[in-house]
Amino acid sequence: MLRIILVDHVAERADFLRQALDQQGYQVVAVLSSSQEILDRVDILAPDVILTDMQSPDRDTIEDVRYLMQRRPCPVVMYAGKKDSESITRAIDAGVSAYVTDDISAEDVKSVLDLASARFRLFKAMSDELQAARQKLEERKQFDRAKSLLMKHHGLDESSVHRTLQQIAMNQRISLSEATNNVIAMLAVLPDKEPRRGGSKS
Amino acid sequence: MTVRLSFVPLTDAAPLIAARELGYFRRHGLDVELSRETSWASVRDKMQTGMVDGSLLLASMPLSLSLGITHGRIDIVTGLVLSLNGNGITVSRTLYKDMELTGLLADGSPAGAGQALKALIDHRRALGKPRLCFASVYLTSTHYYLLRYWMAAAGINADADVRFVVIPPPRMAESLDSGLIDGCCVGEPWNHRAVHEGAGHIVLAGYDVWNNAPEKVLAVRRDWLESNRSTYVDLTAALIEAAAWIDLAENRREVASMLAQQHYLNVPEDIVACSLTGQMLGETSTPARQIPDFHVFSRYTANFPWLSHAEWFLTQMIRWGHLAQGIDIRGAAAGVYLPDVYRQSAAALGIAAPTVNHKSEGTHSLTRMLDGVAHGPNLFIDNAPYDCERPHEYLVRQQEADRLTGRRERIGPVVHAMR
Numbered sequence: 121m122l123r124i125i126l127v128d129h130v131a132e133r134a135d136f137l138r139q140a141l142d143q144q145g146y147q148v149v150a151v152l153s154s155s156q157e158i159l160d161r162v163d164i165l166a167p168d169v170i171l172t173d174m175q176s177p178d179r180d181t182i183e184d185v186r187y188l189m190q191r192r193p194c195p196v197v198m199y200a201g202k203k204d205s206e207s208i209t210r211a212i213d214a215g216v217s218a219y220v221t222d223d224i225s226a227e228d229v230k231s232v233l234d235l236a237s238a239r240f241r242l243f244k245a246m247s248d249e250l251q252a253a254r255q256k257l258e259e260r261k262q263f264d265r266a267k268s269l270l271m272k273h274h275g276l277d278e279s280s281v282h283r284t285l286q287q288i289a290m291n292q293r294i295s296l297s298e299a300t301n302n303v304i305a306m307l308a309v310l311p312d313k314e315p316r317r318g319g320s321k322s
Numbered sequence: 323m324t325v326r327l328s329f330v331p332l333t334d335a336a337p338l339i340a341a342r343e344l345g346y347f348r349r350h351g352l353d354v355e356l357s358r359e360t361s362w363a364s365v366r367d368k369m370q371t372g373m374v375d376g377s378l379l380l381a382s383m384p385l386s387l388s389l390g391i392t393h394g395r396i397d398i399v400t401g402l403v404l405s406l407n408g409n410g411i412t413v414s415r416t417l418y419k420d421m422e423l424t425g426l427l428a429d430g431s432p433a434g435a436g437q438a439l440k441a442l443i444d445h446r447r448a449l450g451k452p453r454l455c456f457a458s459v460y461l462t463s464t465h466y467y468l469l470r471y472w473m474a475a476a477g478i479n480a481d482a483d484v485r486f487v488v489i490p491p492p493r494m495a496e497s498l499d500s501g502l503i504d505g506c507c508v509g510e511p512w513n514h515r516a517v518h519e520g521a522g523h524i525v526l527a528g529y530d531v532w533n534n535a536p537e538k539v540l541a542v543r544r545d546w547l548e549s550n551r552s553t554y555v556d557l558t559a560a561l562i563e564a565a566a567w568i569d570l571a572e573n574r575r576e577v578a579s580m581l582a583q584q585h586y587l588n589v590p591e592d593i594v595a596c597s598l599t600g601q602m603l604g605e606t607s608t609p610a611r612q613i614p615d616f617h618v619f620s621r622y623t624a625n626f627p628w629l630s631h632a633e634w635f636l637t638q639m640i641r642w643g644h645l646a647q648g649i650d651i652r653g654a655a656a657g658v659y660l661p662d663v664y665r666q667s668a669a670a671l672g673i674a675a676p677t678v679n680h681k682s683e684g685t686h687s688l689t690r691m692l693d694g695v696a697h698g699p700n701l702f703i704d705n706a707p708y709d710c711e712r713p714h715e716y717l718v719r720q721q722e723a724d725r726l727t728g729r730r731e732r733i734g735p736v737v738h739a740m741r
Contacts, residue, residue: 155489156502177490179363184461184488187392210371258648 121147122233125165127172127182129153137171137199146233155181163189169233174200174207197233259297266300269307323553327540328357328365328377331587332491333510333594334405334538335378336577337619341564343580350556358585361490362460370396375546376557378404381536382635384658386462391644399547400539401663402558403625404565406618406698408537409465409528410513410602411435411472413505414498417442417454418523430611432530432703436476443483457489457497457506465507467638468531474720475531475704479728498522509537510597510617511581511589517603518593524602527613532684533699534615534622536631547663558667562625569620574598615698622689622698623676625664630680630710632659637717641724651713683708 124146128134138148149165152158158178162170162185170182179196186193200207267281276284289299325347329335338356341347347354357374359365366387368374379387384398413421421427424445426438443454458466466486473480480486489497491512497503499521507528516522528535540561547554568577578595581587587594596603598617601610618624632655639645661679668675674695684702691697702708708716 155493155497156500159487159502174367175360175364177360177492179361180460180490181488183363183392187461207368207371207373210373211367 121145122168123147123149123166124233125149125162125167125170126151127153127158127170127176127178129176130173133173141171141233144233158182158185162186168194170194170196171233172196172198174198174211259300262297262300262304266303266307269304273307324353324355325376325553325557326355326357326374328359328368328374330359330362330365330378330491331589332408332512332538333581333587333597334408334617334619335586336568336581336598336617337404337561337565338378339580339586340568340577341560344564344567346560346564346567347557350560352553352556352560354557362463366393366396369398369541369543372543372546375550376540376542378538379541380460380462380464381539381631382462382464382467382639383460384539384541385632385635385654386639386644388658389639389645389649389654391462391639397544398541399544399658399660399663400541400627401547401554401660401667402540402561403536403538403627403631404540404561404619405538406534406536406622406624407527407529407615408597408617409468409507409509410524410597411469411505411507411526411528411531412494412498412513412516412522412524414501414503414522415520416501417504418525421525427525432526435525436472436478436703439473440476440478443478447483453483453485454504455485455487455502457487457494457503457508459491459508460488462639462644464535464537464635465509465528467635467642468528468535469507470642471638472526472531472703474724474727475702475706477727477730479724479730482728495519495521511587511594514593514596514603515589518590523604527602527616529613529615531703533687533701534618534624536624536628539627554663555667555670558664559671562620562667562671562673565619565625569618569624571600571614618698621696623695626676627659627661627664628676628679628681629655629659629661630683630708632656633680633710633713634683634708637713637720640717641720651717680710682710 124141126134126137126148128137128151134151134153138151141148149167150161152161155178158181162182170186172179172182182196186196266285267278270276270281270284285296285299285303288303289296292299327338329338342354342356357368359368362380362383365377365379369377379398379400381403384400387393387396387398389395420442421435421438424438424441426441427434446454456469458469460466469486470480473484478484487503489503489506491508494506494508494512495516498506498516499519513522513524517524528537540558542554567573575595578591578598582589582591582594596610600612600614600616602613602616603610633651636645636649636651636654640647640649665675676695677693683700684705684707685700687699687701689696689698
């Protein structure tokens with residue numbers, strides 16, 4: 121059952137939405153209407169979705185709390201009145217968020233929230249995958265750089281490089297990635313000189 | 323052609339508002355609609371969805387949005403800076419009284435405020451009191467970076483001893499009054515609004531943390547810029563002219579009157595006029611502090627998007643963990659701040675533009691002339707210079723100092739107990 125926090129300072133609208141959400145089987149764990157309440161309660165309440173008005177001045181506070189949340193962040197779904205229908209259409213087209221208008225039916229609320237959650241989960245998975253791929257690429261680049269520096273300054277061959285870095289990492293109890301960065305930091309500032317011939321130092 | 327621009331109600335929206343009210347947009351053949359927003363998130367949405375063609379953004383935001391710090395990446399650029407300074411650091415009356423009791427505020431110097439805060443924080447920590455809470459207007463705001471810089475320069479380990487939150491500008495006064503926050507960094511007129519309501523005391527101007535720091539820029543989506551080059555040039559020409567007009571001291575009262583209107587800032591004119599006329603109000607009994615450069619809209623090459631400014635923001639984003647260490651500072655800055663685009667706008671107006679894209683910051687305390695153009699005072703509160711040729715070294719030095727501050731704070735209480 122999705123846990124929802126509603127952030128709205130307009131009592132009538134908040135009531136309407138709360139009833140519609142209740143009807144559809146969602147659990148509205150809180151209705152917040154002030155900066156104080158948002159700061160004190162959002163993280164602790166651990167919502168699955170935060171629902172708020174597109175025009176709310178609290179959006180920046182909500183986003184900051186989300187960014188800092190101990191648990192994984194949740195989607196923020198926004199709603200707006202009919203007069204903002206152009207905003208809503210464009211936002212949906214741009215994939216910004218799912219929007220609910222204030223004259224929507226309870227059933228539509230459910231389908232919008234389901235869509236928002238599914239889309240957000242997909243986005244999060246893709247985002248995590250991209251982050252992991254970037255990280256790997258960066259580590260690969262750093263490794264190649266360390267390799268060429270070690271070969272240049274210590275005359276190591278390819279297979280020795282990996283062994284050397286692993287040894288450094290083990291001895292200093294740091295990750296391979298950190299050892300690679302340290303080696304680069306050290307060797308990168310050395311002046312250019314003749315590469316050592318193999319055998320003078322192992 | 324109709325151009326839609328958004329802004330958040332702040333005194334430094336003045337160039338946009340004046341350009342509209344005084345007919346500068348019209349004179350350049352533009353029909354401009356201004357859209358007032360209630361949050362930076364809303365401004366961002368409208369930029370992303372094309373509901374607006376451009377907006378007034380915090381100088382750090384085109385960088386944080388392009389790099390996707392709190393949100394998916396949006397390809398936003400800027401070729402025009404619209405204001406320098408304009409912020410204040412305001413604390414609650416309770417915190418101010420406690421700071422006064424340290425005895426370190428007596429000389430009224432900017433440095434005293436940091437010393438007083440540090441002494442107070444150390445005292446509170448020793449007594450086991452809860453952390454102080456300071457607000458800015460957005461996670462990656464210029465305000466947040468000024469607050470962090472100020473506190474770090476004062477030797478405060480803010481990561482451990484201060485809680486940072488985001489509060490919308492119009493709510494700062496009530497938040498100080500209720501005790502929700504102990505202090506904040508926010509743009510005008512919201513500092514003087516707090517003073518007027520008896521909710522707070524301005525201890526420092528943003529100007530004191532870094533003289534003549536960039537504050538607001540005109541941001542547009544890159545694809546809009548590329549499809550609307552000549553409209554963009556007309557738009558920025560109008561804004562450059564408006565900025566020059568409002569920068570003059572003799573016009574500031576009229577600017578205040580324009581901004582005070584209900585559909586713009588909706589704040590009483592005499593509150594808006596304080597900072598615009600270069601005054602920072604203190605207690606009712608004491609004379610206002612004069613800061614002629616409280617708001618700079620045009621002089622000191624204010625409109626030029628210096629790459630060194632963008633790079634400085636990036637060093638601070640890395641410093642406080644908003645960006646990863648290994649990011650290409652130079653490359654990222656040059657992708658977002660576009661000095662050549664500014665040069666095109668300047669050429670259309672027949673005005674000069676700097677011939678270089680970088681300058682070192684924090685290197686002089688007085689106005690000086692460079693290539694026939696006045697550059698205003700430019701010092702950081704700790705007098706540390708920023709060498710524009712070495713952003714990475716600058717960052718590493720600060721991180722080392724931050725680490726030492728953290729260690730000293732942890733060791734402190736142990737040493738005390740040993741005595």
